[in-house]
Amino acid sequence: MRILVVAESFLPHMNGVTNSVLRVVDHFAATGDELAIIAPQWPRAETSVRTACGRVVPVHRVPSAPLPGYSAVRIAATSAAALRRRIEEFRPDVVHLASPTILGGRAVVAAQKAGVPTVAVFQTDIPGYTARYGMPFLESASWRALRDVHNRATLTLAPSTRTRDELIEHDIERVDLWRRGVDTSLFSPSLHDPELRARYADPDEKLVVYMGRLAPEKQVADLEVIHDMPGVRLLIVGDGPDREALRRRMPRARFAGFRSGTDLAAHLASADLFIHPGELETFGQTIQEAMASGLPVIAPRRGGPVDLIAPSRTGWLYTPGMLDELREQAGDLLFDDSKRRAFGRAALESVHKRTWPVLAEQLRAYYLSAMERHRTPLGAH
Template identity: 80%
Template sequence: MRILFVSESFLPHMNGVTNSVLRVVDHFAAAGDDLGIIAPAWPGAEKHLRTSCGRRVRVRRIASAPMPGYAEVRIAATSAAALRRRIDDFQPDVIHLASPMVLGGRAVVAAQKLGIPTVAVYQTDIPGYTARYGMPFLESASWQLLRDVHNRATVNLAPSRATGDQMRAHGIERVDLWRRGVDTSLFSPALRSEALRARYARPEERLVVYVGRLAAEKQVEDLKVIHDMPGVRLLIVGDGPEKEALRRLMPRARFAGFRTGTDLAAHLASADLFIHPGELETFGQTIQEAMASGLPVIAPRRGGPVDLVAPSRTGWLYTPGMLDELRGGASDLLFDDAKRRAFGRAAEESVRKRTWPVLAEQLRGFYRQAMREHGRIRAAH
């Protein structure tokens, strides 16, 4: 296939959207597909991506500006006509819209004009973010924009059942389920390191880890109830605008900064429990990586984690906002070694078959579905 990716976020900014695109691009490049990427421009950003199999994929960069209040996120604004020329140059069989909003919204209009099928992957709860950042008045407008973008797409993909239900409730049509893969060759209990663990916790302490952006929507401040537990040490892996405020709030916590690859995998495997307090997760990729590392997980009973965490087997889900439930779940697992290890083994087993190659081939099936559906839609008109 000739597949063109239009990604609302991309390298050098690393987040869930970027990671998903990189993983499926790696797989399709190794399979011999012809690939192109359109993404926001960043100062010094590369014009080509070298995949893990050694192939180079061209990245067409669109002029962008930093998002007010969150400079690591770039907003790429261009006209549908300008995008149409770039798309026409590549002549794709299908266009993959990664978390479409502004750039993706222009691209889906251009694709309609050119008669090219599109698969739109919903990934970021923008309406929820507006409320978390003190702009609840924009929530309805955000859903209106998302509805317009997604209802122009041929196929829409939700990362979890809860998110799919939310999309349908807001009038988004043609929604299927496509989850995310996890690199089980990287994330593994085998990477547990007592030497690494000793850098963050005393031998008698239990080590609780969080991995993710340190931003308002992740609600990392809710981990204060874990920070204050006797005999527990909190390890926070990641970076973002809330870092200094979180340091002041939780002075006993260890902050490891942004980590990737084997280094990140070792940090996960060396902990005892993973907690993600964010209530706006459409999927929860770091949850899946923690489970592959042999850790039980605690997360809110909302969005993506509901699909990932099996209560009483791989971890606990707590009522959003009920931090006493969060603390109780943590206490239950941290101070019962046999239960914690059993939950951790079950967590690892539950994600063992969710590899990126398997998920990428599922995605290829959705591309083919979009091509078939697009033919039917055009014929109907």
């Protein structure tokens, strides 16, 4: 197949959208498909990416500017006409729209005009972010914009059942379910490192880890209820604009900064429990990575985590905003070693069939479905 990926966010900025695109591109490059990527321009951004199998995939950069006050987000400044020219040059069988908003919105119009089917992968809860960042008046406008983009697409893929239901409730059509894969060859309990653990926690302390961006929408400050628990040490892995404020708020916590690769995996495998307090997760990739590392997980009962965590088996789900409930659930696992280990084993087992090759081949089936829908005249279904 010839697959053109239009990524709203991409390298050098690493986030959930970028990671998913890289894993998908790695898989399809290895299976012999032809690929190209369109992504926003960044300072010193590369114009190609080398995949895990050694193939080089071109990255066509389009002009962009940083979002005022949040430079990690780039706003593309290209036209649908320019994107159509790119599409017609590459002649794709399908256009993959990764978390489409502005760039993806123009690309779906361009693909329509070029007669190419599109698969839009919903990944970022922008309406939820507007409320979290103190702009609830933009929530309905955000849904209108997303509805316009996704209803132009041949097919929309949601990462969780809760997100799929929410999209349908907001009148987004042709929605299917496509979860994310986890790299079980990287994230593994075998990377448990006693020396690394000893850098962060005393021998008689339990180590609770959070991994992710340190930004308001992740609600990392909610972990203050864990930070104050006797016999518990909180480890925060990641970076972002809230880092210094969180340091001041939780002085006993250990801050490991941004980590990647085997180093990141070892930080997870060396902890006892993973907690993700953010309520805006459409999926929860770091939850899967913690589970693959053999950790039980606690997260709010909202969005993606509801699909990933089996309460009383692989972790706990707490009522959003009920931090006393979170603290009680953490104590339940931290101070019962046999229960925590049993939950951890069940968590590991639960992700073994969610590898990226399996999920990428499911995505291929959705590409083929979009191509078939595109060939079938309207009203003939």
